[in-house]
Amino acid sequence: MSTTTGADTALDLDAIERRFTADPIPDCRVCHAELEVASMGGGRATEYACPRPYAAGFARLGSPEWKAQSEHYGRSKYTHFRSGDSEVLALVAEVRRLRPRVITGDVEAVTAALDGLPVGSIITTDVDIEWGGDVFHRTQFPNALPTWYLAGGSKSVRSEDIARHQVPITVLREGVGA
Numbered sequence: 001m002s003t004t005t006g007a008d009t010a011l012d013l014d015a016i017e018r019r020f021t022a023d024p025i026p027d028c029r030v031c032h033a034e035l036e037v038a039s040m041g042g043g044r045a046t047e048y049a050c051p052r053p054y055a056a057g058f059a060r061l062g063s064p065e066w067k068a069q070s071e072h073y074g075r076s077k078y079t080h081f082r083s084g085d086s087e088v089l090a091l092v093a094e095v096r097r098l099r100p101r102v103i104t105g106d107v108e109a110v111t112a113a114l115d116g117l118p119v120g121s122i123i124t125t126d127v128d129i130e131w132g133g134d135v136f137h138r139t140q141f142p143n144a145l146p147t148w149y150l151a152g153g154s155k156s157v158r159s160e161d162i163a164r165h166q167v168p169i170t171v172l173r174e175g176v177g178a
């Protein structure tokens with residue numbers, strides 16, 4: 001059976017994910033309070049600032065308290081340039097889920113990877129191994145642990161039984177859970 005690994009496409013999903021992941025909003029660098037939105041909209045990056053300096057009102061202009069307030073406020077200002085895009089991140093996750101990927105590694109690692117695949121997943125070992133087939137479905141029956149079933153067959157196969165053949169395994173579909 002021939003498969004594509006997805007590696008031949010030009011999309012760098014990791015790079016896209018990094019670009020559209022929001023930078024975390026830091027705490028106030030003066031007092032570590034949670035910053036609040038100071039200004040937003042108008043197509044500009046959202047500005048954050050510490051709410052504490054002016055929480056009790058404005059001190060008299062030019063007084064030491066006023067100076068401390070404006071210094072605290074000024075130093076706390078943070079411009080959130082990268083606010084991310086959760087829809088793009090969801091799209092990246094969906095592409096990852098649908099894109100065939102290859103599992104390789106030692107028996108233990110492959111077993112763990114196979115056990116980690118949700119029910120509904122479909123894999124192929126690319127070559128027919130002892131079961132006379134190469135496509136397996138992750139299945140779970142009531143009151144039983146998830147297991148692999150050879151496509152078109154009724155034989156249940158454990159992850160380690162597949163892994164010990166040490167052949168590349170292509171995930172054709174990552175399941176969506178039970």
Ligand SMILES: [Zn+2]
Binds near residue numbers: 029076
């Ligand atoms: Zn502060």
